[in-house]
Amino acid sequence: MPDTLTTPDAGTTEATTAPLELSLQGALNLALDEILAENPKALVLGEDVGTLGGVFRVTSGLAAKHGSERVFDTPLAESGILGMSIGLAMAGFHPIPEVQFDGFAYPAVNQIVCQLARMNYRSRGTLPMPVTLRVPSFGGIRAPEHHGESLEALFAHVPGLKVVSPSDPQQGYSLLRAAARMADPVIFMEPKSRYWQKGQVTPEGGAPSSKLSGARIARPGRHLTLVAWGAMVARCLQVAELAAEDGIDVEVLDLRWLKPIDGDALAASVGKTRRAVVVHEAPRTSGLGAEVAQVITERCFGTLKAPVERVTGFDVPYPSGDLEDEYIPNIDRILFGIQRVLEYKRG
Amino acid sequence: MPDTLTTPDAGTTEATTAPLELSLQGALNLALDEILAENPKALVLGEDVGTLGGVFRVTSGLAAKHGSERVFDTPLAESGILGMSIGLAMAGFHPIPEVQFDGFAYPAVNQIVCQLARMNYRSRGTLPMPVTLRVPSFGGIRAPEHHGESLEALFAHVPGLKVVSPSDPQQGYSLLRAAARMADPVIFMEPKSRYWQKGQVTPEGGAPSSKLSGARIARPGRHLTLVAWGAMVARCLQVAELAAEDGIDVEVLDLRWLKPIDGDALAASVGKTRRAVVVHEAPRTSGLGAEVAQVITERCFGTLKAPVERVTGFDVPYPSGDLEDEYIPNIDRILFGIQRVLEYKRG
Amino acid sequence: MQTSGQSTTAPGRGALANAPREPLPQLPVVDPVTPGELVELYRLMTAVRHLDRAAISWQRQGIIPAYAPELGQEAAQVGSALAVDTRRDFVFPTYRELGVARACGVDMVEYMATHKATWHGGLWDPAAAHVAPIQAVVAGSVLHAVGWAHGQTLEARGELPEDGYNVAITYLGDGASSQGDVHEAMNFAAVFKAPVVFFVQNNGWAISVPTEKQVAGGSVSARGAGYGIPALKVDGNDPAAVLTATRRAVAHARAGHGPVLVEAMTYRRGPHATSDDPGRYRTLEEERADAGADPIGRLRERILAEGAADTAALDAAEAAAAAEAEQVREGVLALGPRPGAEMFDLVFQETTDELERQKANWQEETESRKESEDA
């Protein structure tokens, strides 16, 4: 799919509507609004998603517009929210549950792994699970404990799930619309530190987005590929600007789909640049960075100039606000990673 | 630590007792018996661990011998078992909870990730969590759904946990004794398909095992390193025998500790053989094999002859008995993996 | 209840401390079980008994690797299942509901497929049968039933249909009642007034743990009141009593009055599963005393005493049951392994390139292995 690699957009190629200036939060809200309008089987449920509109206001106004039966508050129990969504899917609905914060997906892991991800398989395809689970994710907002977790490695390892994370308003809009059209469970990881970041969003205007299944090149470059997702994409774009000042032309690959991973896009990019750094907030050991690095190594071993470098969170619990800038890969740490790859000498 | 790499044993170097012929189940039972006898704060708890002695009989006889207050059945609730163990640890006990099968650890993930793994950190070291969680793990016994799961990638990704898996009776005995001496939470993954496999076990006889923190060479070899843990170690040893018939001298590295991973041992072995295959039962994507492969690549990039190969379960739910031999890496698939590495040509 | 100190100003929500609680709603009364229904119960229970016994022998003969007998629970299972209408209602079984599945018309070979290790959950089409796949996680599907049931009220857009709501019935054991999911399910069901029946088979044991060490308060049905859910505790070895209780529960839910909890007191007469050894945790004397009279024997006596049928008719039911078990045996023997490709093809509705690649590798390696084996 190298042809997609040259288009640095969300892939809304057939849009017929004028672009809007929206925050990621606004873009997701718009997507949900359209989904509810188009698909009478779509439901939004979770803690505080109704009257309040969600603690991040992503579901703001939806209950008033689409009815408080279709956009409804549940009691405070994440396993219950997921278990109920599974039953609703068995009854023919397309639930879009929210867990309020990443760290509160853990109580629902049993329902997600043993039930949501397996019902289609167990039932031999007769009980599909078109459930899009929205999870405000990742750190960076000086929040209380358990409000800054990165669960992508856990989700990506679970057979039967698809996992996606948008990096900007257009991606948020288009990927959420795409996810909600799928007949399979999708974990939709929203980078909460980017909710209020604005950008141009071109709504579908009736023509579904195409080409949303793989990664995208957020910035083309020749010397090295930075692979990232969610909130780290914006940071990598900043890093690329800084590196450019030193004459280093960095390509930024926005992975988007964390399961399945777009190995072709990774191979095409790194086949060209011959060097890669993968960046994520999650702890290093057994993080998704290992998978990305290994996919790249498997596909590009012959041409790689240096082992793929990982710039990640540390193997420590996500720290309190005062220390989060030490924990999350910052610009300097990513630049150090780039430097290590560029200076690598075979031992 | 290259010196340990030449000793293909569990490291019970100072044993003073005569070796016993024991199954893995028997060896674990012996270890628990000794732990309870030596450490008055040790407790064993879980579903059916008391009168019944566990569905695999690993706790058989312990309640009768050490008292039904110290070895006790709980109601059927895994989150409860873990949450209670945390509270017991706060009260100064050393709980050794069991979850009955790997797949039933999922309901306890919230307590494991958000509480067990973080209490020491959150309390700034004042509330240590000396909890050894026993999890009968992995597949291979034609069991019902959720009884053949491999959760090591999930656990290894969680900051604050240590993770270990024994491969034979001696390892089981020595690693369980070592884990139960630790002041930190350890997830102890028992390969259930090996429970009835016998082997020589040398008990400590008062002298604690040393050198139990890293990997071990289960079989030395020159041409290629097979990395495995749990039940896959025995299979890899079989594969090595078969490969030897074709003149291929395979080194089998029993990783033992899945967190932290013994990078030095990996580097020493692959630095010598220059080729590696990592084998696990868990699904491929985001499995621990990616981490192992990436650690090897980071450490041995200059000398590696081929990308590290992964022979793993597929990205599908663990299947029913009739298909499990198709799912779990079998001898042929591992041999194919070895062949791919040996025949690799830089593209 | 604690009474609070004197307060001179408007106490706000603090006053709620002494507010009286609403009484639980009364369940509707249903027609008594007819003589014909008694015989139908007998026919089904006998069929189930034979299949259950047969399955144990198949396990001993190596035809199936494992099985979880339901010996003694026939009355609870068949009695409850006959109260629902699977053309419209939906049944969520556990791993021990052979009797429920049989009474709901599930194909018994497709049911046994799960115990033959052919396919987790069984081979029948749960969407068509309105019987969910076998569930191996205890309490795993209790929340699904609540979700499905809430879906029925959503479908009806708040207007009770003329023939009432479709109802979900979910099965769980005394052991399963300890799981947090059961609490969440009951609370959700009551908050949403979902048309769902929680059917508890309290069979005295969760593997080796007796109910006394499992269910604080002594009874699962006692939990209902805390959620405002009406509960019935019933002699689970009396199929007519179970049928009546479950019918009342279903009628209540169907009429839009919300969830009901039914606890059938019964006894697990056999081992937990074929691999279990009950001798390690209970004596034969205890078993005999706690099990009481066999539910099928009791029903037979009652049918004959009430003249609902004669011995010949009941013996004919026995013979039919034996023949059915033999037929199912043949079906089970003929069950071949599923093609390995299904491992990959049934993961998603829309598969992925990565999975296709893994499948292709698997196929290639399988074929080349077969070739070398053939060579």
Add this chain to the structure above:
Amino acid sequence: MQTSGQSTTAPGRGALANAPREPLPQLPVVDPVTPGELVELYRLMTAVRHLDRAAISWQRQGIIPAYAPELGQEAAQVGSALAVDTRRDFVFPTYRELGVARACGVDMVEYMATHKATWHGGLWDPAAAHVAPIQAVVAGSVLHAVGWAHGQTLEARGELPEDGYNVAITYLGDGASSQGDVHEAMNFAAVFKAPVVFFVQNNGWAISVPTEKQVAGGSVSARGAGYGIPALKVDGNDPAAVLTATRRAVAHARAGHGPVLVEAMTYRRGPHATSDDPGRYRTLEEERADAGADPIGRLRERILAEGAADTAALDAAEAAAAAEAEQVREGVLALGPRPGAEMFDLVFQETTDELERQKANWQEETESRKESEDA
């Protein structure tokens, strides 16, 4: 209760369907709250009120990034906390228990450290204070309290010590009561007869969700009976009533009679947290009606009416509270960030080579960044 059909033979466990349930145990009676204690409650509640108000203003001033006010819950928090003895008992708070922590003698700067984003859970030593770290997972520590409490009976080896068991008290909200862990905790506690008090602050709201949409059955305390746990529902805005109820609960648990559930009916007068906007889900009129009289005002009236203290004494308490808040403010301002090395050093009791390596890399990169910044 469903009555079963006639049975002629020994019915076994089926007969349990009609067995009468044991009545809940009576809680001990305790001495009435003394005038001196009323004044102590006032002193503490006033201190808490000032600190709580101050914290909101610190958030507005940018001194702390966020805060979860407990306005209106002073009576429930201080009243319950005074019933335990932290020299021996152990307290498990949530994220809204400033009042509990203050009454238990936790250093308020070390407490505020969690809201200043210095360290998750706070900076005090929970093992020494017998007050667990601040818990951000709702219902997260309810099971820990049960485990700790069970540990006390294990420690006593089945013999009730002369001065009774040490008791755990765990705090939870109406929202938290929906979590499965709460059910597991109550069941475990009752099965093990653990000396634990479940103290529920039913403040009417879980963020934007009112209790009616959260707690089926209308009351958390109504759940107790289902586990055989005695429960008290108390006016949570009356500190003397709360103190008395909690003392009775603690006395019951201490005497070896097992867990008790106390539900204090109160009201969250402020927003859920400083980032919340209650105007989106409740009107000021509703707030006023539901909140009722301010608990501190009520207590003040009562103290003066009963002559437990005079206006001057109460005004002095106010002044002391204001001074304390100012002192804490200075402490909070002086709180610097923790050294980054603690991120690594506090993960384990016995750290790992891998973590040491990551720490070394982090240190190296941090230093070389600082050098280049200085240059």
